[in-house]
Amino acid sequence: MCKNKSTEETIRDAARRVFIAKGFAGCSSREIAKEAGMNVALVNYYFRSKNQLFQLIFHAAMEDFFVSMLEVFAAPMDLEEKLKIFISNEYDFFAKHPEIPRFIIGELTREGCEFDEKAAIKERIEQTGIFQEALQAQEAGRMRKIDFFHIMILIMSNCQYPFMARPLIQQIHEIPTEAYQEKLALHKELVIDMVMSYLFPKNKN
Amino acid sequence: MCKNKSTEETIRDAARRVFIAKGFAGCSSREIAKEAGMNVALVNYYFRSKNQLFQLIFHAAMEDFFVSMLEVFAAPMDLEEKLKIFISNEYDFFAKHPEIPRFIIGELTREGCEFDEKAAIKERIEQTGIFQEALQAQEAGRMRKIDFFHIMILIMSNCQYPFMARPLIQQIHEIPTEAYQEKLALHKELVIDMVMSYLFPKNKN
DNA sequence: AGCTTTTTTAAACAAGTGTTTAAAACAGTT
DNA sequence: AACTGTTTTAAACACTTGTTTAAAAAAGCT
Numbered sequence: 001m002c003k004n005k006s007t008e009e010t011i012r013d014a015a016r017r018v019f020i021a022k023g024f025a026g027c028s029s030r031e032i033a034k035e036a037g038m039n040v041a042l043v044n045y046y047f048r049s050k051n052q053l054f055q056l057i058f059h060a061a062m063e064d065f066f067v068s069m070l071e072v073f074a075a076p077m078d079l080e081e082k083l084k085i086f087i088s089n090e091y092d093f094f095a096k097h098p099e100i101p102r103f104i105i106g107e108l109t110r111e112g113c114e115f116d117e118k119a120a121i122k123e124r125i126e127q128t129g130i131f132q133e134a135l136q137a138q139e140a141g142r143m144r145k146i147d148f149f150h151i152m153i154l155i156m157s158n159c160q161y162p163f164m165a166r167p168l169i170q171q172i173h174e175i176p177t178e179a180y181q182e183k184l185a186l187h188k189e190l191v192i193d194m195v196m197s198y199l200f201p202k203n204k205n
Numbered sequence: 206m207c208k209n210k211s212t213e214e215t216i217r218d219a220a221r222r223v224f225i226a227k228g229f230a231g232c233s234s235r236e237i238a239k240e241a242g243m244n245v246a247l248v249n250y251y252f253r254s255k256n257q258l259f260q261l262i263f264h265a266a267m268e269d270f271f272v273s274m275l276e277v278f279a280a281p282m283d284l285e286e287k288l289k290i291f292i293s294n295e296y297d298f299f300a301k302h303p304e305i306p307r308f309i310i311g312e313l314t315r316e317g318c319e320f321d322e323k324a325a326i327k328e329r330i331e332q333t334g335i336f337q338e339a340l341q342a343q344e345a346g347r348m349r350k351i352d353f354f355h356i357m358i359l360i361m362s363n364c365q366y367p368f369m370a371r372p373l374i375q376q377i378h379e380i381p382t383e384a385y386q387e388k389l390a391l392h393k394e395l396v397i398d399m400v401m402s403y404l405f406p407k408n409k410n
Numbered sequence: 411a412g413c414t415t416t417t418t419t420a421a422a423c424a425a426g427t428g429t430t431t432a433a434a435a436c437a438g439t440t
Numbered sequence: 441a442a443c444t445g446t447t448t449t450a451a452a453c454a455c456t457t458g459t460t461t462a463a464a465a466a467a468g469c470t
Contacts, residue, residue: 026230029428039449106311108372121377149378149388150395157366162358167313172326173354183354190355194403234458244419
């Protein structure tokens, strides 16, 4: 009844690395087993199938993806600071896990990857009250009147894309990975500055 | 000696659709053949191997990817308008070809996809003189002093990510594809407004 | 017409795929 | 010790993969 936790976790961690690096279609069950130092049959013994193991990894990645977002939204601060910290946290999260956005978007794109309601992200965001908070700030003239939908895209674009597109942009600018990462650390300040000053324009009069 | 152009192009077009939709690892030679309404052997008769056919498609996509960028940079306008039109063109291009960025970044990410110098994008951008142009504008105080590296990332982030992330953001906001596309059309104005007013701050005094 | 070259097809190849089976190794209990 | 259930392994399953072969069909040419 009590499964060997060590073996199961070893396989799961190996699967996480391989799936995230190569995607579902880009790797085989045997590759995951080898990465874990195990037999192929053992992978299916613990997780029944490649697809089932993948769903596990994918949904966990999705959860991680949304966690920092939600906890910042629910924090007790004024909206302006909240969004600033949100951007900062998001940027830091993707600096630490740069492969996550490409993985999630890539797998959501291919057909047959059913996620659907399951997570109910929208509802969980709504429950933080951030939508009304933004509306109030906009009514009061403290914030530019933009639908929160667009605000989220602006922020996600600037926090995720720079990490997703590393191989492309490295190719364009012909710089090594370390130099790229250093530049992205500086880029963070630009993003915060640009987005915040757009959302909360300070009338200089 | 004169190959049947029709057949070859039919296969190439089918390969383009399938590769871009599913990626190199996500499809088979037989799937491409079927999409083209041909035999598997015929694919290899014209293109020798799946990998060779892929390289063809990939490099062509890369070229398309850079074309509009370069021609705007070389256009005879003042820098501010040039960048504005650049953003607009980029946004329109990805609205028309929303799968391209994910395809390129995804394939550049997996190992074994050698592209390297081949294109020399950096040099081609340099030849348009946009770098010096930006430096001049910055010296003259007409433009915020930001390395062009960061400017490009800002623009690419906001022009590409919204289209790449469609399945993810649709999931979050629970809206159908048509509604999403309509919203993205509006989003364009925000992007132009935000980026341009950040790069070229108008002192309101 | 017949002959040559190009295009297309069906079939085969070895290697790799996800998954299952059945037996072995292990651990725990009495 | 023998019997328990759990964990691990090697081997096999049927099927798909990329690629090649060899023959058929079509097209070109004199």
